[in-house]
Amino acid sequence: xxxxxxxxxxxxxxxxxxxxxxxxxxxxxxxxxxxxxxxxxxxxxxxxxxxxxxxxxxxxxxxxxxxxxxxxxxxxxxxxxxxxxxxxxxxxxxxxxxxxxxxxxxxxxxxxxxxxxxxxxxxxxxxxxxxxxxxxxxxxxxxxxxxxxxxxxxxxxxxxxxxxxxxxxxxxxxxxxxxxxxxxxxxxxxxxxxxxxxxxxxxxxxxxxxxxxxxxxxxxxxxxxxxxxxxxxxxxxxxxxxxxxxxxxxxxxxxxxxxxxxxxxxxxxxxxxxxxxxxxxxxxxxxxxxxxxx
Amino acid sequence: xxxxxxxxxxxxxxxxxxxxxxxxxxxxxxxxxxxxxxxxxxxxxxxxxxxxxxxxxxxxxxxxxxxxxxxxxxxxxxxxxxxxxxxxxxxxxxxxxxxxxxxxxxxxxxxxxxxxxxxxxxxxxxxxxxxxxxxxxxxxxxxxxxxxxxxxxxxxxxxxxxxxxxxxxxxxxxxxxxxxxxxxxxxxxxxxxxxxxxxxxxxxxxxxxxxxxxxxxxxxxxxxxxxxxxxxxxxxxxxxxxxxxxxxxxxxxxxxxxxxxxxxxxxxxxxxxxxxxxxxxxxxxxxxxxxxxxxxxxxxxx
Amino acid sequence: xxxxxxxxxxxxxxxxxxxxxxxxxxxxxxxxxxxxxxxxxxxxxxxxxxxxxxxxxxxxxxxxxxxxxxxxxxxxxxxxxxxxxxxxxxxxxxxxxxxxxxxxxxxxxxxxxxxxxxxxxxxxxxxxxxxxxxxxxxxxxxxxxxxxxxxxxxxxxxxxxxxxxxxxxxxxxxxxxxxxxxxxxxxxxxxxxxxxxxxxxxxxxxxxxxxxxxxxxxxxxxxxxxxxxxxxxxxxxxxxxxxxxxxxxxxx
Numbered sequence: 089x090x091x092x093x094x095x096x097x098x099x100x101x102x103x104x105x106x107x108x109x110x111x112x113x114x115x116x117x118x119x120x121x122x123x124x125x126x127x128x129x130x131x132x133x134x135x136x137x138x139x140x141x142x143x144x145x146x147x148x149x150x151x152x153x154x155x156x157x158x159x160x161x162x163x164x165x166x167x168x169x170x171x172x173x174x175x176x177x178x179x180x181x182x183x184x185x186x187x188x189x190x191x192x193x194x195x196x197x198x199x200x201x202x203x204x205x206x207x208x209x210x211x212x213x214x215x216x217x218x219x220x221x222x223x224x225x226x227x228x229x230x231x232x233x234x235x236x237x238x239x240x241x242x243x244x245x246x247x248x249x250x251x252x253x254x255x256x257x258x259x260x261x262x263x264x265x266x267x268x269x270x271x272x273x274x275x276x277x278x279x280x281x282x283x284x285x286x287x288x289x290x291x292x293x294x295x296x297x298x299x300x301x302x303x304x305x306x307x308x309x310x311x312x313x314x315x316x317x318x319x320x321x322x323x324x325x326x327x328x329x330x331x332x333x334x335x336x337x338x339x340x341x342x343x344x345x346x347x348x349x350x351x352x353x354x355x356x357x358x359x360x361x362x363x364x365x366x367x368x369x370x371x372x373x374x375x376x377x378x379x380x381x382x
Numbered sequence: 383x384x385x386x387x388x389x390x391x392x393x394x395x396x397x398x399x400x401x402x403x404x405x406x407x408x409x410x411x412x413x414x415x416x417x418x419x420x421x422x423x424x425x426x427x428x429x430x431x432x433x434x435x436x437x438x439x440x441x442x443x444x445x446x447x448x449x450x451x452x453x454x455x456x457x458x459x460x461x462x463x464x465x466x467x468x469x470x471x472x473x474x475x476x477x478x479x480x481x482x483x484x485x486x487x488x489x490x491x492x493x494x495x496x497x498x499x500x501x502x503x504x505x506x507x508x509x510x511x512x513x514x515x516x517x518x519x520x521x522x523x524x525x526x527x528x529x530x531x532x533x534x535x536x537x538x539x540x541x542x543x544x545x546x547x548x549x550x551x552x553x554x555x556x557x558x559x560x561x562x563x564x565x566x567x568x569x570x571x572x573x574x575x576x577x578x579x580x581x582x583x584x585x586x587x588x589x590x591x592x593x594x595x596x597x598x599x600x601x602x603x604x605x606x607x608x609x610x611x612x613x614x615x616x617x618x619x620x621x622x623x624x625x626x627x628x629x630x631x632x633x634x635x636x637x638x639x640x641x642x643x644x645x646x647x648x649x650x651x652x653x654x655x656x657x658x659x660x661x662x663x664x665x666x667x668x669x670x671x672x673x674x675x676x677x678x679x680x681x682x683x684x
Numbered sequence: 685x686x687x688x689x690x691x692x693x694x695x696x697x698x699x700x701x702x703x704x705x706x707x708x709x710x711x712x713x714x715x716x717x718x719x720x721x722x723x724x725x726x727x728x729x730x731x732x733x734x735x736x737x738x739x740x741x742x743x744x745x746x747x748x749x750x751x752x753x754x755x756x757x758x759x760x761x762x763x764x765x766x767x768x769x770x771x772x773x774x775x776x777x778x779x780x781x782x783x784x785x786x787x788x789x790x791x792x793x794x795x796x797x798x799x800x801x802x803x804x805x806x807x808x809x810x811x812x813x814x815x816x817x818x819x820x821x822x823x824x825x826x827x828x829x830x831x832x833x834x835x836x837x838x839x840x841x842x843x844x845x846x847x848x849x850x851x852x853x854x855x856x857x858x859x860x861x862x863x864x865x866x867x868x869x870x871x872x873x874x875x876x877x878x879x880x881x882x883x884x885x886x887x888x889x890x891x892x893x894x895x896x897x898x899x900x901x902x903x904x905x906x907x908x909x910x911x912x913x914x915x916x917x918x919x920x921x922x923x924x925x926x927x928x929x930x931x932x933x934x935x936x
């Protein structure tokens with residue numbers, strides 16, 4: 089809608105400042121200071137930073153839950169203060185809770201109706217989301233009895249119920265076991281495949297690294313580093329080769345090639361790569377995380 | 383609707399969304415076992431109906447209605463205040479409010495939905511209590527009439543004239559349409575109080591504060607009429623007291639306007655027109671308080 | 685922003701229309717007798733703080749019922765002073781409820797008065813004085829009730845009863861009964877008025893009584909009292925024999 093926004097921009101944050109007035113004395117607390125960034129359509133943007141750096145506040149402003157003191161945020165060109173800007177957004181808050189008296193299916197129907205969905209469209213979409221998040225078997229159970237990981241997944245399902253073009257996830261894997269966490273990351277990647285734009289915060293940097301295209305690092309309410317993940321973390325002058333079933337002779341030849349080829353090239357390391365503890369965990373556990381232990 | 387969801391046009395006011403929120407509020411409150419009061423009410427009505435058999439028939443019926451209407455009013459006011467005060471802070475605390483308002487739901491729809499849910503619950507509860515009360519009155523009344531006719535027969539004076547007179551007198555104190563009109567008036571009063579509580583909870587920082595202030599306003603609201611008469615007709619005094627009373631008169635609802643229960647109990651007739659104007663007044667209050675609540679809530683930082 | 689301005693405008697409109705609408709609805713309800721005017725300030729003392737707040741809070745009828753019940757207990761204990769003060773409280777709380785006035789006067793003029801009259805522990809002169817005092821108290825209760833409920837047939841009927849049975853005054857009794865009949869009491873009370881008129885000593889009363897009783901006779905009523913009083917009136921009024929009612933051969 090606004091001319092300064094290109095059609096490929098999903099989220100734009102411009103010169104955003106948020107000052108909270110706290111307590112009776114109205115002491116000012118600057119949560120976000122002159123923050124600007126853009127999220128392009130179809131990319132996964134990771135907003136990372138220590139607790140209290142302003143990530144959550146920024147998200148709340150993007151969703152119109154909190155008003156900006158200065159500057160503005162827009163979603164697909166619509167100012168966040170307009171309710172209509174939330175038409176194409178799904179939001180998963182940190183540690184979500186839902187109405188305890190509803191089952192997972194009822195919860196999805198509730199949120200679906202709030203997005204003006206109805207009838208068989210809503211029904212089909214809710215079933216699809218239950219399947220996608222692996223909650224079909226628990227769909228009729230009260231959400232009040234759900235485990236942390238299941239709550240996170242029903243949270244994701246409700247965020248996705250209206251097939252949003254933008255998904256905002258606040259700490260989606262916090263407090264979830266590695267299997268559940270893996271599942272959520274897989275879901276994010278799958279949604280990315282389908283063309284969704286995703287903004288995700290986390291302080292588990294390794295997980296962010298796995299899914300994000302773009303990363304912004306916040307500290308004290310300001311953006312301290314921002315850019316493509318590749319650019320930010322690749323060590324510019326190194327190359328990694330990983331081989332499978334390589335014979336010692338081949339390795340010797342490679343070593344020889346390096347020494348012969350160029351005076352400048354140095355072999356930094358050669359050895360067996362280690363698996364991560366996470367991979368080991370995932371391979372060793374059979375429990376899927378879908379069921380509660382009986 | 384064959385439009386895909388993503389391109390669906392946004393509606394600024396959606397009855398479906400409000401209804402969804404209201405229905406959810408009703409189930410939420412029901413699961414809090416809020417209607418257990420209905421059982422208590424039935425016991426009270428039955429106890430009041432069948433105690434004190436030595437009093438005069440009219441007094442027995444009047445007492446039954448007094449006690450039942452008393453508990454009806456207490457039930458509706460307590461639920462109106464308590465339920466309404468709990469709802470918003472609970473959603474905020476559980477962060478369900480974030481997920482709801484991050485959907486395309488305007489904040490006024492959220493408020494209206496919550497209020498409507500409380501009103502539906504109170505309305506439903508009162509309807510059930512009306513049925514219970516009507517049944518008890520009717521049984522009591524029939525028993526009294528049968529007893530009196532039997533007594534007349536014993537005195538050999540059961541002329542049709544006398545029997546009709548007894549039926550008329552007892553009937554006036556028994557089950558009349560006025561009973562339902564009275565229950566409706568109780569509902570209107572409770573609705574106004576619920577809207578007032580919603581307004582208070584839209585800016586209050588704690589549930590307890592909301593409940594205490596709402597109760598205070600409920601009591602003041604019953605005296606608003608006195609204060610208003612004084613404010614409008616007393617021309618002698620001026621200054622601070624006048625300003626304060628003027629403020630109270632403007633802010634407070636006149637809850638006495640819905641106190642027709644006293645007269646209903648003794649069989650007075652309320653016309654449909656009067657009931658309708660009472661309904662109109664209640665609507666005016668509810669719209670006013672909800673609109674003010676919106677002004678507070680729209681800028682609330684969540 | 686546009687929303688907010690709209691809501692503000694709405695609120696101003698509501699605030700402006702609030703007072704006039706409240707006043708007009710109050711007036712309507714008062715006119716239809718659905719709403720009493722405020723409580724007498726002297727009531728606050730007898731009610732106590734809680735009772736006062738509750739009666740303001742729309743539970744006035746309930747409080748009246750409770751004080752009525754208390755007076756009933758006092759009545760069972762023959763504690764007449766307490767009965768009187770509690771019934772006064774009850775009638776003040778709901779002055780437009782006729783049964784309360786009726787019962788309050790009945791307690792005084794009948795129950796209390798008779799109880800004192802039959803109290804052998806008291807000297808005869810005192811018994812008679814207490815009897816008269818309580819009958820008079822019953823009458824004054826009804827008079828007060830009639831100020832709130834002018835021409836209420838129930839109260840007039842009760843007043844007639846007292847003037848007939850407790851403080852014989854046929855003139856006042858007849859007046860009360862006929863007044864009650866004029867305001868909706870059953871026809872029985874018109875005849876009761878006529879029977880009282882018979883007891884008086886002036887021709888106008890007799891003529892009035894005769895007109896009433898003859899009318900009932902002509903329409904076929906043959907109650908014992910009519911058959912007793914009509915011949916008396918015919919004699920007093922010197923009605924020609926051919927126009928007199930046939931005297932039954934044997935007493936009913």
